[in-house]
Amino acid sequence: MTGHYLVLSAILFTIGGIGVLIRRNAIVVFMCVELMLNATNLAFVSFARMHGSLDGQIIAFFVMVVAAAEVVVGLAIIMTIFRSRKSSSVDDANLLKY
Amino acid sequence: MTGVVAAGAHQTGESAIFWILAIVSVGAALGMILTRKAVHSALMLAAVMFSLAVLYAVNEAPFLAFVQVIVYTGAVLMLFLFVVMIIGVSSTDSLVETIKGQRVAAAIVGIGFAVLLFVGFGHATLPKTAGLKDANANGGNVMGLARLIFTKYVFAFEVTSALLITAALGAMVLAHRERLRPKPTQKQLSKERIKSDRVSPLPPPGTYARHNAVDMPALLPDGSISELSVSPVIARRRTGDHEDLHGASPEVVAHEGAKTVKAVIEKPVEVEEEEQ
Numbered sequence: 001m002t003g004h005y006l007v008l009s010a011i012l013f014t015i016g017g018i019g020v021l022i023r024r025n026a027i028v029v030f031m032c033v034e035l036m037l038n039a040t041n042l043a044f045v046s047f048a049r050m051h052g053s054l055d056g057q058i059i060a061f062f063v064m065v066v067a068a069a070e071v072v073v074g075l076a077i078i079m080t081i082f083r084s085r086k087s088s089s090v091d092d093a094n095l096l097k098y
Numbered sequence: 099m100t101g102v103v104a105a106g107a108h109q110t111g112e113s114a115i116f117w118i119l120a121i122v123s124v125g126a127a128l129g130m131i132l133t134r135k136a137v138h139s140a141l142m143l144a145a146v147m148f149s150l151a152v153l154y155a156v157n158e159a160p161f162l163a164f165v166q167v168i169v170y171t172g173a174v175l176m177l178f179l180f181v182v183m184i185i186g187v188s189s190t191d192s193l194v195e196t197i198k199g200q201r202v203a204a205a206i207v208g209i210g211f212a213v214l215l216f217v218g219f220g221h222a223t224l225p226k227t228a229g230l231k232d233a234n235a236n237g238g239n240v241m242g243l244a245r246l247i248f249t250k251y252v253f254a255f256e257v258t259s260a261l262l263i264t265a266a267l268g269a270m271v272l273a274h275r276e277r278l279r280p281k282p283t284q285k286q287l288s289k290e291r292i293k294s295d296r297v298s299p300l301p302p303p304g305t306y307a308r309h310n311a312v313d314m315p316a317l318l319p320d321g322s323i324s325e326l327s328v329s330p331v332i333a334r335r336r337t338g339d340h341e342d343l344h345g346a347s348p349e350v351v352a353h354e355g356a357k358t359v360k361a362v363i364e365k366p367v368e369v370e371e372e373e374q
Binding site for chain 1: 112113116120123124127128130131136139140146147150153154157159161162165166169173174178184185196200204207208209211212215219224227228229230232233234239242246251254258261262265266269272273275
C-alpha cells in the first residue's frame with residue numbers, strides 16, 4: 001500500500017507545482033505551495049508506517065509547524081505588496097527583476 | 099482509532115478508503131488550480147486537506163490527522179480566507195500570458211516531473227510495511243511522538259519555538275502601518291461634514307413596508323428610488339432587479355401593499371356580519 005500513497009503524494013505534489021507555475025494570483029500560488037508541503041507530508045507519514053518508526057511522523061509535524069510560520073509571514077508580505085501596489089498578481093511585483 | 103487502523107487487519111477497507119480519498123483529493127487539487135476565484139481555490143484546498151487528514155489516520159498517525167485538521171483547515175485556511183476577503187475580492191487573475199507559451203511549458207514540465215517521480219517509484223523495491231504497532235504500543239501514538247520530540251528532537255523543537263515567535267513578530271512588523279497624519283478629531287470630522295454637500299446621514303436601504311433586504315433601495319417621498327441608500331459594493335454586484343424582492347416597479351409594490359392592508363382591514367367586518 002505504501003507505493004499507492006507515494007504515487008498519490010507525487011500526483012498532488014506535481015499538481016501543486018503546476019499551479020505555482022501557471023497561476024498569477026499570489027494567494028493561489030501560496031495555496032499551491034501549501035498543497036506541495038501537504039503532499040510531502042503524506043509521503044513522510046506513509047514511510048514512517050513502512051519503516052515502523054515514528055521519526056517520519058515527527059518530520060511531518062515539523063513541516064506543519066514551519067508551514068504555519070511560513071503562511072503567516074507570506075500572507076503578511078502579500079498584504080504589504082497589495083497595499084502599496086493595489087494588486088496581488090505576481091507579475092506586478094517585478095522591481096527586483098533587472 | 100488504533101483498533102480501526104491496526105496494521106494489515108483491514109487491508110480491503112484501507113484500499114477502499116484510499117481510492118475514494120485519492121480521487122477526491124486529486125480532483126479537488128485539480129479544481130484548486132483551475133478555478134478562477136481565489137475563494138473557490140481555498141475551499142478546494144480545504145477538501146484536499148481533509149482527505150489527507152483521513153489518510154494520515156489510516157496510516158496510523160492519529161495525532162497528525164488531528165493536527166492537520168486543526169492547524170491546516172482550522173488556522174491556515176482561515177488565514178487564507180481572511181486575506182482573500184481583504185485583498186482577493188477586488189483582485190482579478192489576468193488571462194494574458196506575460197511569458198509566451200508559459201502555460202503549455204508549465205504543463206509539459208509538470209507531466210515530465212510526474213513521469214520522473216513515477217519511474218523512480220516504479221523502480222524502487224519497497225519493503226513490506228512494518229506497521230506502527232510496536233512504536234505505538236507503549237502509551238499510544240501521542241506518547242510515542244512526545245517521547246521522540248522531547249528526547250531525540252528536543253533541539254529542533256526548541257528552534258521551532260524560536261521560529262514561531264520570529265514569524266509572529268515578522269507578521270506584526272509587516273502588517274503594521276505607520277500613521278503619518280494625526281487621527282482626525284470629532285471637531286474636524288463635523289466641520290468637514292458641514293462643508294460637504296450632504297450633512298444628514300445617508301438613507302438606510304430597504305425601507306419598503308414589505309422588504310428590508312440590503313440591496314433594496316429606499317423609496318423617496320415622491321416615489322422615486324434613492325440610489326444613495328444602497329452600498330456601492332452591493333449595488334455593483336446586483337445583476338438587475340429580482341422579481342420577488344423588487345416587484346415590477348416600486349409603484350406596483352406600493353399598490354400591492356395597499357391592497358394587502360385593505361384586505362386585512364376589511365376581513366373582520368365580514369366575520370362580524372356572519373355572526374349576526
